[in-house]
Amino acid sequence: MSLDFAILGFLSEADQSGYDLKTRCFDTQARHFWTADQAQVYRTLDRLERDHLVTSRHVAQTAKPSRRVFKLTPSGRDALGEWLSSAHEPPPYRDPFLIQLYFAEHLTDDSLAEVLRESRSFHQQRLGDLRQQLSGLLKGKKRLSRRDEFAQMTLEAAMSTERANIDWLDDALETLRAEAEAQERGSAPQKRLFGLNGDTGGETR
Numbered sequence: 364m365s366l367d368f369a370i371l372g373f374l375s376e377a378d379q380s381g382y383d384l385k386t387r388c389f390d391t392q393a394r395h396f397w398t399a400d401q402a403q404v405y406r407t408l409d410r411l412e413r414d415h416l417v418t419s420r421h422v423a424q425t426a427k428p429s430r431r432v433f434k435l436t437p438s439g440r441d442a443l444g445e446w447l448s449s450a451h452e453p454p455p456y457r458d459p460f461l462i463q464l465y466f467a468e469h470l471t472d473d474s475l476a477e478v479l480r481e482s483r484s485f486h487q488q489r490l491g492d493l494r495q496q497l498s499g500l501l502k503g504k505k506r507l508s509r510r511d512e513f514a515q516m517t518l519e520a521a522m523s524t525e526r527a528n529i530d531w532l533d534d535a536l537e538t539l540r541a542e543a544e545a546q547e548r549g550s551a552p553q554k555r556l557f558g559l560n561g562d563t564g565g566e567t568r
Contacts, residue, residue: 365451366407367416369397371443374417374435381405381431392514395493395521408433416442464535472543476536483532490525493518 373379373388381404389399399407411417416439421429435443460482467475497518500511507515 365397366399366403367411368443368446369393369399370404370407370411371416371435371439372447374433375440375443378432378434380433381408384408384433395496396517411439415439472539476539479532479536479539483529483536486525486528486532490522490529493522493525497522 369389370384373384373392379387381401385399385401385404389397389404408417408419412419412433416436417433418436419431419433422432423429463478467478470478497515500514500518501507504511
């Protein structure tokens, strides 16, 4: 259902085709918080039109097939407003990487360390991409519009998540290293995960 309202939201800004929604909106503006493939976009648009939340018209193009352009209806605008003003529970959390980690006892330390480093590299790259997006949003603007302020908030939220992932992975790698050194010395390592040193009374970073 969230995809429905993402599409209604983008159509509240401008009439757009399904291709526009995919390439300009989901692949660009919203890529850091919501993804959708072309088939999902068109299926959802068809359903929204059946529900009278959007309408469509065909727009002729020179030397190209006509474009089917979608427009938000008053009912669609009302539905969007109601959804935006309501609180929503977070979706169930699923993370394939944590499945890997949960069963990591089946890996050697070297293999696990490589998995952790690759994951860290992925999150570091994503953080860099987000920083570029934010820089592009702010470039040349002395004052942000209200729309841009909210776009900035979504980017900062995504950046905060990536920084937390990187910090946690650094802690996990440090714990793995400490365990390996402790095994060599024949002593138990001091646990340090999520920025905790020793017991849970330690301070986070």
